[in-house]
Amino acid sequence: AASCSKLDEKVFGSKSVASASTGAATANLASVYDATNALMGQGNWYALQEHSTDELLGPTRGTDWDDFGTWRKIHLHAVDGAHNQLFDTWNGINGGLFKATLVAEKGAAADQPAAKFLRAFMATQVMDLFGQVPYRAAADGPDVIPAVKTRSEAFDWILTDVNAAIAALPSNAKITDSRSATKQAAQFLRARLMLNKAVYKADPKTPTTFTFAAADMNEVIKSVDDIMASNRFSLSANYWDNFV
Numbered sequence: 001a002a003s004c005s006k007l008d009e010k011v012f013g014s015k016s017v018a019s020a021s022t023g024a025a026t027a028n029l030a031s032v033y034d035a036t037n038a039l040m041g042q043g044n045w046y047a048l049q050e051h052s053t054d055e056l057l058g059p060t061r062g063t064d065w066d067d068f069g070t071w072r073k074i075h076l077h078a079v080d081g082a083h084n085q086l087f088d089t090w091n092g093i094n095g096g097l098f099k100a101t102l103v104a105e106k107g108a109a110a111d112q113p114a115a116k117f118l119r120a121f122m123a124t125q126v127m128d129l130f131g132q133v134p135y136r137a138a139a140d141g142p143d144v145i146p147a148v149k150t151r152s153e154a155f156d157w158i159l160t161d162v163n164a165a166i167a168a169l170p171s172n173a174k175i176t177d178s179r180s181a182t183k184q185a186a187q188f189l190r191a192r193l194m195l196n197k198a199v200y201k202a203d204p205k206t207p208t209t210f211t212f213a214a215a216d217m218n219e220v221i222k223s224v225d226d227i228m229a230s231n232r233f234s235l236s237a238n239y240w241d242n243f244v
Contacts, residue, residue: 032118047085162190
């Protein structure tokens with residue numbers, strides 16, 4: 001009611017946010033590691049994986065643990081795009097994915113192998129939960145609509161990053177900093193990808209039976225054998241020691 005009716009704008013200059021230098025200054029490797037916090041806690045990523053199955057149920061006690069039905073809706077598969085857990089998971093993981101892309105494509109050369117591993121790790125979570133993966137290149141301007149990779153396309157793209165990380169990352173040493181991507185971490189991610197390749201390469205919208213090719217299973221075995229061949233790990237003689 002009190003706004004102006006005559007607006008003669010004087011433009012003294014402008015600076016595009018879509019310049020070629022955009023990206024490298026907006027993310028670094030530490031910020032990518034920070035983004036993995038999106039996978040922690042009892043809600044969001046964990047809740048979508050567990051409350052949606054018969055492995056976990058969040059029982060309501062009076063008014064406690066109802067939280068406006070957030071857990072119940074996941075358990076009943078009554079979730080839409082406005083659901084808080086789904087919304088926060090999507091934003092958190094894809095935010096980390098884009099930060100990893102900035103470093104992988106425009107960051108310091110020494111940081112790029114770790115960034116590629118972390119991008120592959122984040123993209124695997126998106127692929128697994130949503131059946132497709134959005135991709136925005138580091139050099140893209142803010143008005144560029146992200147490409148959307150199908151689950152099959154995303155799998156191939158992720159595997160390329162994983163293989164590059166395996167070739168370039170150092171072997172695991174005595175860990176003093178948990179934020180240290182290593183060759184063995186990338187090898188384990190590759191093993192998990194190959195173990196589930198038959199599912200990820202299938203159309204997620206079409207129910208089907210899956211054929212797990214022997215060649216893929218041999219790749220799984222090779223990846224975990226390579227981890228053990230590094231002589232930096234050992235298997236417990238007693239499986240139940242994992243739960244002591």
